[in-house]
Amino acid sequence: MAETRKLRMGMVGGGPGAFIGPVHRIAAELDGLIELTAGAFSQSPERSRASAAAYKIDPARAYGSYIEMIEAESKRPDAIDFVAIVTPNHLHLPVTKAAFAAGFPVMSDKPATATYAEALELETLVASSNLPYGLTHTYAGYALVREARAICASGKLGTIRKFAVEYLQGWLSKPIENTGQKQAAWRSDPAQNGPGGCTGDIGVHALHLLEYVTGLRTTSMNAILRSVVPGRALDDDCNAVLNMNNGASGTLMASQVAAGEGNGLRLRVYGENGSLDWRQEDPNRLIVKWLDGPEEIHHAAAGYLGADARAVTRLPGGHPEGYLEAFAVLYREFAQALIAWKDGNQHPLPPTLPGIEAGVRGMRFIDRCIESNRTRTWVDF
Amino acid sequence: MAETRKLRMGMVGGGPGAFIGPVHRIAAELDGLIELTAGAFSQSPERSRASAAAYKIDPARAYGSYIEMIEAESKRPDAIDFVAIVTPNHLHLPVTKAAFAAGFPVMSDKPATATYAEALELETLVASSNLPYGLTHTYAGYALVREARAICASGKLGTIRKFAVEYLQGWLSKPIENTGQKQAAWRSDPAQNGPGGCTGDIGVHALHLLEYVTGLRTTSMNAILRSVVPGRALDDDCNAVLNMNNGASGTLMASQVAAGEGNGLRLRVYGENGSLDWRQEDPNRLIVKWLDGPEEIHHAAAGYLGADARAVTRLPGGHPEGYLEAFAVLYREFAQALIAWKDGNQHPLPPTLPGIEAGVRGMRFIDRCIESNRTRTWVDF
Amino acid sequence: MAETRKLRMGMVGGGPGAFIGPVHRIAAELDGLIELTAGAFSQSPERSRASAAAYKIDPARAYGSYIEMIEAESKRPDAIDFVAIVTPNHLHLPVTKAAFAAGFPVMSDKPATATYAEALELETLVASSNLPYGLTHTYAGYALVREARAICASGKLGTIRKFAVEYLQGWLSKPIENTGQKQAAWRSDPAQNGPGGCTGDIGVHALHLLEYVTGLRTTSMNAILRSVVPGRALDDDCNAVLNMNNGASGTLMASQVAAGEGNGLRLRVYGENGSLDWRQEDPNRLIVKWLDGPEEIHHAAAGYLGADARAVTRLPGGHPEGYLEAFAVLYREFAQALIAWKDGNQHPLPPTLPGIEAGVRGMRFIDRCIESNRTRTWVDF
């Protein structure tokens, strides 16, 4: 495919009241490589068409189900180029299956599936289909996360010994799932969400960020899950200690009852010679501390940053990029890989873009949290 | 015009190597109301077409001059809906004139014109044409700038007595305009830039932010301009004291030789009862201090923010929005006004969107800085 | 005793090269209630006299051993009023015993003893002697720690559900104990230090701060200890999960191999309605977050603080108080209690001043960390 047109995206989910659907739309289109073209935005055809109007896309391409969308689009000469999945978790696997069956690549919201068993099934499917599959672990798209990753890989910190990753939110401090708040409702329902509560919603982001930046892999862990708010079916708080494949050890905290916190994802990594500290709520600064020498603040877009960070930077220093820009980085990398793939290259997705491996590890994490918590013991990862 | 399609934007400027062109493209398209459709991206037709390809727009709508674009588009049934101007300053007035002559509304990068005389001419033109004219004083698009403005208007701070606005950059600390850096080169050339150096490039933003947030107007000022870097034709540093129409007084600093600074726009406003503090490099937090009571940090997207801030918020708390999102707010407001106007409403631009008044005041500011500096005296504004 | 003179302090330890001896001297004297009068600063009489000269005290009151000091001072009409212990840990119990035997109250550096068994012995001794015994858990002396404690007690946060306490230092990232660094050397020697490495040196501070501020008590825990630096006999890194007597749960991290960290003690407490966040390296600010409402920064010395915080504040707002001032608060409380006690009142030490209960819990903490780590299981506290 020449680069003469934008890639066409068909979205599943993201109808009225959704948070993440419009986010995916903005992120996908931000760098000018993709346009939202079709969608099964809702299970109600009428509401799907209303979404299409809001998105200003052709009403003929608003579908009442993902099955219908995939079928209809397959027949069009100007078919969509890929499917974006932004539904509750329990639909991630079935939609991916249907898309793959029709030959459509998939960009999926996280977590990959609702359960670990499903993730293993999906892993097989991705391998056998040989179709591009991306997973929007958004935080991997921040330039300074890329810089942190490059610093870890460079060995400047020496052997990594210790870390602390935390993802603290407060929005579920009260039982708002009982009051009709849509985001809270499906996340608190095991049938739609899967068995991991805050572990599945944000814990997987924390694990991914840790492994993405350090390049290490968790080998064993000890986790305590709680449902702090009475009556809640799923965990809303998780404290864990993790051991890594190089002997490093540290803590992972995830909570949605940390009253007063917004979206507090933070990673600290300690090596022999120095350490890194990055906070999602202040994403344009990366703190680097050394045993000997001043503390450093590495600013987004600075000339001293490495190639990976600069590759995903759009604005000059001091012009903040945020969550949508990070999200858009993942879509850009997906689009570039897709263009090459359509041109016949066996172009794998770049290592910077989270895919099925991250998806499986995230679901494994939820599974291991639950097991460790149940047995009150250390478990292998 | 029904809302069944996106508005079509024709851009002037923004060709290869430009910074602000792609920014306008992203910002315009971000909220799904506008699409870049045509452009006179460069004075070279070839380079203009190259830009069109990069933007993935119809190559037939890449023009070699704004005159050509306006002429050709005027004749199309699917003509552009408005012109976006992202050229060096000296072209702002001629392009606006040509657009208006053809009946196209204009969204212009700041400053409004190259000189104060031109701004007065433009003011007359806007009034007589009765066409929508918006000016991208980007920082007015941040949600917490809107919140700060609402707090000032609410009277909670009491009478505003004092302020300190500063816009500190360091990127012109060395004479990089002599090394071919494109951004530095035209800004350092009076013929393309007009007579205001850092005053025109960033000082006007500082003045605008001050007047936009407080609702006050400058009545007299005393400014010292310097060209700190030897051989530079225009000012690169400005220190001023300003008096306002309610008796308040304060300082305005603008500099592009503040070595080590990125894009340090900050406004502090002091009233009888408390104060505000907002920094562009940390835009999702607004600090509010009171005479009696804890210091407060108002976070973007929080439930306690006022209607104006919430109206321009896309993401939940803790998900940073940045410079592009602020920019996009202005385009969204412009688009919404344009839609109403096309529907026949004498819909004025909303007061939250900077327009010609801000444009004239900015150019007046440059003029007054130069006069005060020349005479070493206080001057009326 | 009338308040016509200062209390006389006899110090054990704190000779040449010591860090904490001069700190105790400054802290004890800062509020004008105590003067350093005598000392067994070193086991070498000569070095003890050199210290006396440096402290500008009577050389006749510089002793070569604590036994000598206690004996000689007991006979003087102008005897010391109490003994301050600033030695390595293994001497804490024997010196306290000797002081108590001679009827001298004791202000001891932490931890209370070298081992948990010793702490239980000391507990009995304090109870039977009925002599004042204070323990310098320094951080309990900060005004905003007092404020945090008062906020927890007030119930404003609702039930406390979650916490994260961490104490991160980097100074033992390399094996500096092998290079003659005095502070590192004795801390790395089990014979002088006891069995707890970073747990004993700083972990006990973290535990104390947690229990002091929240009023909760740990009931079970799971800890992993590591000796990250090869060849180190004692732990230099600790990750633990703690459960409290009200059902709250959280993490405790202590490390001396967190490269790049200085003295990073931080406590976060999450209740149903809001949360607290205090950092020792920024001690004059207490962050208070609410589910609904702006984040607050409570500043030291502000009028809105409670009585406990104001009682230990010396300077107006914006004039930073630091580590020495916090330390001095404990000495002041000890001195005031001592004056009342000498006047014949059965004046107990105030609840704000750490004493033997804190001492025993700290030693218990070390013991439980070692046991949990050894068995890789949860242990009762």
Add this chain to the structure above:
Amino acid sequence: MAETRKLRMGMVGGGPGAFIGPVHRIAAELDGLIELTAGAFSQSPERSRASAAAYKIDPARAYGSYIEMIEAESKRPDAIDFVAIVTPNHLHLPVTKAAFAAGFPVMSDKPATATYAEALELETLVASSNLPYGLTHTYAGYALVREARAICASGKLGTIRKFAVEYLQGWLSKPIENTGQKQAAWRSDPAQNGPGGCTGDIGVHALHLLEYVTGLRTTSMNAILRSVVPGRALDDDCNAVLNMNNGASGTLMASQVAAGEGNGLRLRVYGENGSLDWRQEDPNRLIVKWLDGPEEIHHAAAGYLGADARAVTRLPGGHPEGYLEAFAVLYREFAQALIAWKDGNQHPLPPTLPGIEAGVRGMRFIDRCIESNRTRTWVDF
């Protein structure tokens, strides 16, 4: 004088209700070189004796006037070694005169005198008496101010081009001088305070910090003074632009009506290659920014700091030192100089300790502010 005893300090002022008296006592005694021995704490002998009791000094050395104190102490074999002046400004000159007449060195609170004319008189007196005279510009005692000074002197920043110094307080936002607040009352009374309001109280600190750190001297200035609170006799707000003897230029803001501010002294210095940023309310961090390279935070007590900073550091990194410790640095330097002087050395005060030059410049600053404001013109310094 051998170092076998502490220096004896006689204080003038500092009686009941005073803020700065106890601060001087703590600061003077903190490093163990000085002890408060005598005082004319109040003009009422009874209140002076009450202060003596509170300070736990010999009641026989509590005097009803500074004349009485100087006379009586002169005759004692154990006379005071120097006089500390902590009165309202109008007494600074007469007390210094009396002390010098009796041969006593003087450590004076700032500003040096009440008026510029008095300062010139004092300058002559200091020169002719040849007695040590120190001035407690407290902020010069912070370790990181010393580091900032050393960095400027090193030339690493290149030529200094620009600065911004500000000292913002909010405590006089309301007319509290009318409600009996002692600190506000005398400061608002020209007879006790002299003609400079916030300029004299805090503006002189800002000027001193600027000149102390940069080594530059102000050559011309343009200032606007205001009495923002109705009925206030003296200025409570000052905005000025200053030119320096090397061509640098910048702003000086001082205000006591900046509602919500505490004790906001901040200095930013911009050179050709980088910049410094120090804030008194966060005194243990010095921010250093470079044109090329990460922003740096230099922490107090770090090994990479220069000799001047390390010389005035008492605690290891991460243990905050504050206002009292900075104050004590000045007393320590004064004490060390005094010891040398008493030993017969013509030991001048060290250049790091503010003295009469700083005193005269401060009073000149007030004078020039008033003149520039009166004439609305630039004035020579």
